[in-house]
Amino acid sequence: MDRDTMSNEENYAFDVAGYLHVPGVLSRGEVEALNRALDEAGASEGMLGWEAPQRDLFRDLLVHPQLVWYLNQIIGHGFRLDQAPRLLGSREGEIGQGLVGGDEPRNPSRAYFIQNGRRSCQGVKAIWVLEDVEEGDGGPVVVQASHKSNVETPEDLVTGQDDMGLVRQPVLKAGDLFLLAESTLQGMRPWTESPKRLLTYWYAGRAVIQSNGPGPGAEIETRPEWTENAPPEQKAVMYRPGAKGSNPPPVLNTDGEKTWVEESSEVIHPSIYIRDPNSKIDEKEFYFWDLNGYLVVRGVMDGEWLEKANEAVDKFQDRIEVGAELARGSKSQAGTGRPLLPGLVDLPAPYCDPFRRMIAHPAVVHRLNWMGASGYRTGGGTVFCAVQGTSGHSLHDGNEPMSPSRGYQFKNGRSYCETVTITWQLRDVEPDLGGFACVPGSHKTQYSMPPGIRTCDETMGLVVQPAMKAGDVLFFMDGGCTHGALAWKNPIPRRGVLVKYQSKNSNWGGGVIDPQERWGDMVEDMTEEQFAVMRGPERDGWDRTVPRLVVHDGQAHVSYDPEGDRYAASYRKPGEKSR
Numbered sequence: 001m002d003r004d005t006m007s008n009e010e011n012y013a014f015d016v017a018g019y020l021h022v023p024g025v026l027s028r029g030e031v032e033a034l035n036r037a038l039d040e041a042g043a044s045e046g047m048l049g050w051e052a053p054q055r056d057l058f059r060d061l062l063v064h065p066q067l068v069w070y071l072n073q074i075i076g077h078g079f080r081l082d083q084a085p086r087l088l089g090s091r092e093g094e095i096g097q098g099l100v101g102g103d104e105p106r107n108p109s110r111a112y113f114i115q116n117g118r119r120s121c122q123g124v125k126a127i128w129v130l131e132d133v134e135e136g137d138g139g140p141v142v143v144q145a146s147h148k149s150n151v152e153t154p155e156d157l158v159t160g161q162d163d164m165g166l167v168r169q170p171v172l173k174a175g176d177l178f179l180l181a182e183s184t185l186q187g188m189r190p191w192t193e194s195p196k197r198l199l200t201y202w203y204a205g206r207a208v209i210q211s212n213g214p215g216p217g218a219e220i221e222t223r224p225e226w227t228e229n230a231p232p233e234q235k236a237v238m239y240r241p242g243a244k245g246s247n248p249p250p251v252l253n254t255d256g257e258k259t260w261v262e263e264s265s266e267v268i269h270p271s272i273y274i275r276d277p278n279s280k281i282d283e284k285e286f287y288f289w290d291l292n293g294y295l296v297v298r299g300v301m302d303g304e305w306l307e308k309a310n311e312a313v314d315k316f317q318d319r320i321e322v323g324a325e326l327a328r329g330s331k332s333q334a335g336t337g338r339p340l341l342p343g344l345v346d347l348p349a350p351y352c353d354p355f356r357r358m359i360a361h362p363a364v365v366h367r368l369n370w371m372g373a374s375g376y377r378t379g380g381g382t383v384f385c386a387v388q389g390t391s392g393h394s395l396h397d398g399n400e401p402m403s404p405s406r407g408y409q410f411k412n413g414r415s416y417c418e419t420v421t422i423t424w425q426l427r428d429v430e431p432d433l434g435g436f437a438c439v440p441g442s443h444k445t446q447y448s449m450p451p452g453i454r455t456c457d458e459t460m461g462l463v464v465q466p467a468m469k470a471g472d473v474l475f476f477m478d479g480g481c482t483h484g485a486l487a488w489k490n491p492i493p494r495r496g497v498l499v500k501y502q503s504k505n506s507n508w509g510g511g512v513i514d515p516q517e518r519w520g521d522m523v524e525d526m527t528e529e530q531f532a533v534m535r536g537p538e539r540d541g542w543d544r545t546v547p548r549l550v551v552h553d554g555q556a557h558v559s560y561d562p563e564g565d566r567y568a569a570s571y572r573k574p575g576e577k578s579r
């Protein structure tokens with residue numbers, strides 16, 4: 001490799017999605033040789049133990065330098081092979097089973113960790129692509145960002161009863177390497193035509209226990225001698241990893257008085273919480289929201305409401321203001337300025353009515369309450385009226401740098417989203433014709449957004465533009481989930497009413513700032529430094545910062561320089577208008 005570490009793009013892609021597609025690692029000749037060896041052997045597993053020279057190609061792949069280089073960074077040094085290579089989908093019953101993976105409940109021996117900039121993904125499938133897999137071919141499927149899901153995977157998604165728009169079949173070329181975290185939700189769908197050759201090696205972190213090997217070690221029960229006549233529960237805690245009876249390990253249980261070994265190997269791991277059937281939260285919605293950072297609720301507006309809202313927008317076309325071009329250097333999303341019609345709740349009656357009805361609608365209140373708790377407030381609505389040729393809005397925000405007043409946290413079954421923005425669709429949003437776009441999973445990333453994601457010129461397959469119908473309502477984690485818009489290509493102009501909600505926990509965009517107003521006479525004749533700390537809550541804005549105090553030569557001074565005290569390592573420099 002001609003570089004020291006994975007690029008920020010690669011780190012971001014694996015961190016956001018739970019998989020990384022590395023194109024063209026093997027040459028055409030290498031792929032042909034592997035295919036020939038497989039043809040000759042006529043078998044789909046056992047390669048490492050075949051006769052020489054056939055096995056050599058597969059042994060070479062086991063420690064292929066480029067793979068080792070990636071695994072050292074993704075799993076960590078000292079990774080090892082957990083399961084021998086074989087062709088994916090070749091075992092009976094492997095295809096068409098439910099999806100496996102997801103991070104709830106967490107399986108620490110396969111989970112994804114990242115802490116203080118250090119990552120360790122404890123289980124990774126290295127899939128060598130020996131034949132092209134085109135769109136619609138079937139085979140492996142994945143769910144982006146599911147390696148970090150906080151919510152149990154809905155049963156319908158596991159079984160394929162409802163793909164929830166989340167299941168994706170990657171397009172792969174012969175010679176590619178596809179690195180897939182074990183905790184990413186994944187499965188094998190039936191091949192539409194002939195099976196494609198995907199040679200797969202299973203790797204694990206240096207100390208984690210996943211499977212027992214096929215060798216003789218797993219056939220022998222290895223316990224200390226004294227346990228020979230010991231009761232089963234004592235025997236049960238004396239097992240040795242890798243030996244017979246160790247995988248799955250014995251499950252001990254107790255009623256507080258006696259201890260016994262369960263017959264079933266199902267893990268016992270109690271929680272202090274139970275699911276609340278009275279929470280009124282739709283569990284599929286909660287899963288989707290936590291996974292992706294956005295949610296579409298279908299059919300909230302009826303025909304009459306839509307008609308009135310559209311009529312009002314038609315009526316005030318002359319108030320549309322065309323703003324700046326927001327593609328910000330993007331090649332793919334360049335175009336004209338963004339037309340907006342603001343002040344919808346202030347329109348003269350009855351035109352304001354369809355919009356006033358939106359701001360505290362039950363469908364909104366219900367979800368805002370569970371998404372970030374009550375106490376939110378809004379500034380009203382603006383309708384986005386992009387026309388064919390209107391530029392995209394370069395993607396912005398995300399979890400790195402994280403802004404505490406706008407981010408997302410999940411704790412003890414609750415969603416804490418500090419800024420939720422809602423878009424009411426007054427017209428259909430067609431697939432691939434532009435509009436709201438985001439990076440599902442970016443509300444949990446630890447890496448900064450790469451330039452190609454910002455411009456959407458190099459999306460690495462991570463950006464989605466949800467299709468919606470008139471009457472649907474989109475919720476997204478404004479500030480948490482990386483979002484923006486793709487250039488509008490539909491001859492019918494966009495009509496999305498944007499309503500932003502800020503939580504009770506922080507001030508974001510004006511408010512109580514004046515010390516006089518907050519404290520009255522108490523602040524009279526204060527020095528500038530004293531005055532600075534008497535202000536009300538207000539954040540740093542794009543074009544201004546709140547006063548802070550710095551100490552020079554033993555004296556406190558007022559400063560407006562944000563340098564060094566943003567919430568993350570990367571921050572916008574003063575005077576820079578966009579991010």
Ligand SMILES: [Fe+2]
Nearest residue numbers: 396478483484
């Ligand atoms: Fe935004």
